[in-house]
Amino acid sequence: xxxxxxxxxxxxxxxxxxxxxxxxxxxxxxxxxxxxxxxxxxxxxxxxxxxxxxxxxxxxxxxxxxxxxxxxxxxxxxxxxxxxxxxxxxxxxxxxxxxxxxxxxxxxxxxxxxxxxxxxxxxxxxxxxxxxxxxxxxxxxxxxxxxxxxxxxxxxxxxxxxxxxxxxxxxxxxxxxxxxxxxxxxxxxxxxxxxxxxxxxxxxxxxxxxxxxxxxxxxxxxxxxxxxxxxxxxxxxxxxxxxxxxxxxxxxxxxxxxxxxxxxxxxxxxxxxxxxxxxxxxxxxxxxxxxxxxxxxxxxxxxxxxxxxxxxxxxxxxxxxxxxxxxxxxxxxxxxxxxxxxxxxxxxxxxxxxxxxxxxxxxxxxxxxxxxxxxxxxxxxxxxxxxxxxxxxxxxxxxxxxxxxxxxxxxxxxxxxxxxxxxxxxxxxxxxxxxxxxxxxxxxxxxxxxxxxxxxxxxxxxxxxxxxxxxxxxxxxxxxxxxxxxxxxxxxxxxxxxxxxxxxxxxxxxxxxxxxxxxxxxxxxxxxxxxxxxxxxxxxxxxxxxxxxxxxxxxxxxxxxxxxxxxxxxxxxxxxxxxxxxxxxxxxxxxxxxxx
Ligand SMILES: *[C@@H]1O[C@H](CO)[C@@H](O)[C@H](O)[C@H]1NC(C)=O
Ligand SMILES: *[C@@H]1O[C@H](CO)[C@@H](O)[C@H](O)[C@H]1NC(C)=O
Ligand SMILES: *[C@@H]1O[C@H](CO)[C@@H](O)[C@H](O)[C@H]1NC(C)=O
Ligand SMILES: *[C@@H]1O[C@H](CO)[C@@H](O)[C@H](O)[C@H]1NC(C)=O
Ligand SMILES: *[C@@H]1O[C@H](CO)[C@@H](O)[C@H](O)[C@H]1NC(C)=O
Ligand SMILES: *[C@@H]1O[C@H](CO)[C@@H](O)[C@H](O)[C@H]1NC(C)=O
Ligand SMILES: *[C@@H]1O[C@H](CO)[C@@H](O)[C@H](O)[C@H]1NC(C)=O
Ligand SMILES: *[C@@H]1O[C@H](CO)[C@@H](O)[C@H](O)[C@H]1NC(C)=O
Ligand SMILES: [Cu+2]
Numbered sequence: 001x002x003x004x005x006x007x008x009x010x011x012x013x014x015x016x017x018x019x020x021x022x023x024x025x026x027x028x029x030x031x032x033x034x035x036x037x038x039x040x041x042x043x044x045x046x047x048x049x050x051x052x053x054x055x056x057x058x059x060x061x062x063x064x065x066x067x068x069x070x071x072x073x074x075x076x077x078x079x080x081x082x083x084x085x086x087x088x089x090x091x092x093x094x095x096x097x098x099x100x101x102x103x104x105x106x107x108x109x110x111x112x113x114x115x116x117x118x119x120x121x122x123x124x125x126x127x128x129x130x131x132x133x134x135x136x137x138x139x140x141x142x143x144x145x146x147x148x149x150x151x152x153x154x155x156x157x158x159x160x161x162x163x164x165x166x167x168x169x170x171x172x173x174x175x176x177x178x179x180x181x182x183x184x185x186x187x188x189x190x191x192x193x194x195x196x197x198x199x200x201x202x203x204x205x206x207x208x209x210x211x212x213x214x215x216x217x218x219x220x221x222x223x224x225x226x227x228x229x230x231x232x233x234x235x236x237x238x239x240x241x242x243x244x245x246x247x248x249x250x251x252x253x254x255x256x257x258x259x260x261x262x263x264x265x266x267x268x269x270x271x272x273x274x275x276x277x278x279x280x281x282x283x284x285x286x287x288x289x290x291x292x293x294x295x296x297x298x299x300x301x302x303x304x305x306x307x308x309x310x311x312x313x314x315x316x317x318x319x320x321x322x323x324x325x326x327x328x329x330x331x332x333x334x335x336x337x338x339x340x341x342x343x344x345x346x347x348x349x350x351x352x353x354x355x356x357x358x359x360x361x362x363x364x365x366x367x368x369x370x371x372x373x374x375x376x377x378x379x380x381x382x383x384x385x386x387x388x389x390x391x392x393x394x395x396x397x398x399x400x401x402x403x404x405x406x407x408x409x410x411x412x413x414x415x416x417x418x419x420x421x422x423x424x425x426x427x428x429x430x431x432x433x434x435x436x437x438x439x440x441x442x443x444x445x446x447x448x449x450x451x452x453x454x455x456x457x458x459x460x461x462x463x464x465x466x467x468x469x470x471x472x473x474x475x476x477x478x479x480x481x482x483x484x485x486x487x488x489x490x491x492x493x494x495x496x497x498x499x500x501x502x503x504x505x506x507x508x509x510x511x512x513x514x515x516x517x518x519x520x521x522x523x524x525x526x527x528x529x530x531x532x533x534x535x536x537x538x539x540x541x542x543x544x545x546x547x548x549x550x551x552x553x554x555x556x557x558x559x560x561x562x563x564x565x566x567x568x569x570x571x572x573x574x575x576x577x578x579x580x581x582x583x584x585x586x587x588x589x590x591x592x593x594x595x596x
Pocket of ligand 2: 020060062098099100
């Protein structure tokens, strides 16, 4: 029996939830201003996704855009298959226009997740939807369920906004402010959730925004939190939840016993981070909790306005149902959030002054697999800002936010324990991290002038991003890559992924520069980085740079001379080769600009 047959018959033992996604441009108008969005199979919003625990989640992607793309299942561990994490440039190459890519993801988790583009801020253009993973039996019983997705919406396309944002004309890094907020991809006031008296509803609230932060509440109703990002928790009753980009909660809501009145559901955009509030941006979004189609909002609404007396969730109070005592860290990594203007006049968001960028050539996962005994040399991963983790090391990330804004940080491939959170200055002597069973989640908000300590075990070999989920900040460099246990990576990358790298002009082996060994000659680092010196052998590399520059100049002169010689006898074949090279360079540069 061939290997393929064996694989097929093994797969047959499991069910698969298969989705065919043709990624296309679609004309949409959710807010009164028509624009082009990125949708699926000619429609927008993309369909919601659902998979049963232990089934295989399969998405057959066909890229019908004129730009590359990639898709990320947010919050999934991809244990043993990190090349399906969808982080373009890190775990795969971008899917070239016209190409197909099949994500095959065995589902070992349950809860509320989402699926979104992970390249160049494309999800801002609408390529985002819910992903619900269902266990055979939920931890709590309820009658019905609604998914409530909250997102921000811009009248311009991401490419326009990114150019404005990462520009010398924006040296202090003012982020584009959304034009509208949407509830379930619809304008405020349009969405209705029908409630039947006495029933219990599970609301799965997903913040899919690129920038805005929301406060969520329902007039006259308490929210009983039961899940945070795939982790079931003890019930905790609150009236308001604040969600930052990429965060999710499930709450149980008990319906009233009469149909006298309808209620408003609120998702208020918190404008603290907005530099200014554009005309027409309604901050307080609403939807209807509809008990009675003939009634509007009665006295109960005014009396029960949660803004009067509201308990806001402190996520640190959530206690996971599955008890995991605090991990004992064996290594601390300290990451300080710094926004500053760099040598090229642009404002970069960084950890420890080092802006993250995609590798210029070979994607990180293929470097980790092919660098041999150099795979633990962090410098060879270029501006991916690699930290090499040893297998089973217990990591404590100390994240210091000295910035004036809140940032939601997301770790791929894990949930982390939130051991402590507090105001700066950080003083280890007065940090109390004593919860017996600390909060676990995959995206955490760090308020201005605060720190958090996050703990996880390096038990998932592969390259994993840790980044700010405010899309603008990731674009400007606020991320690092953990190369987790590169020596323990067991898999081989499927051939079609390597083929797509080749088509896109990327390398399939060696360092971020696409060269074997430690040769980083010619690699262009992010402006401003040189002064911090990530190379221990910086001076040697500088000498090599100068050497290669000189060689480069000589080569150009030599080729120019050669061309003059050739132009006497035109050679069509060679001209074609040159054309291709030029095209490759263009595709490459577009795809590797400092965006994910
Ligand atoms: C899922 O698979 C695991 C191990 O493969 C097994 O222990 C578990 O019972 C399965 N769960 C369901 C719901 O099938
Ligand atoms: C991509 O998949 C579609 C089916 O979804 C198929 O028709 C098409 O030929 C495939 N394209 C390539 C380049 O393989
Ligand atoms: C969603 O996240 C964004 C970005 O952090 C935030 O501004 C917005 O208020 C959040 N929405 C909700 C409903 O929490
Ligand atoms: C309906 O709910 C209200 C408030 O929760 C309670 O006072 C009342 O007794 C309930 N009525 C019935 C018929 O259950
Ligand atoms: C919008 O909601 C915020 C709280 O989320 C509240 O402080 C403010 O008064 C509301 N604004 C309006 C116009 O209702
Ligand atoms: C709403 O009004 C319509 C027409 O008067 C009626 O048929 C319907 O039953 C009413 N619905 C409720 C929930 O009372
Ligand atoms: C923590 O330590 C600092 C000194 O760095 C001190 O000023 C502060 O009061 C301490 N905070 C608490 C809560 O003890
Ligand atoms: C990954 O799988 C290994 C081996 O089964 C297991 O020990 C580890 O806990 C898993 N890690 C995650 C994050 O799922
Ligand atoms: Cu941020």
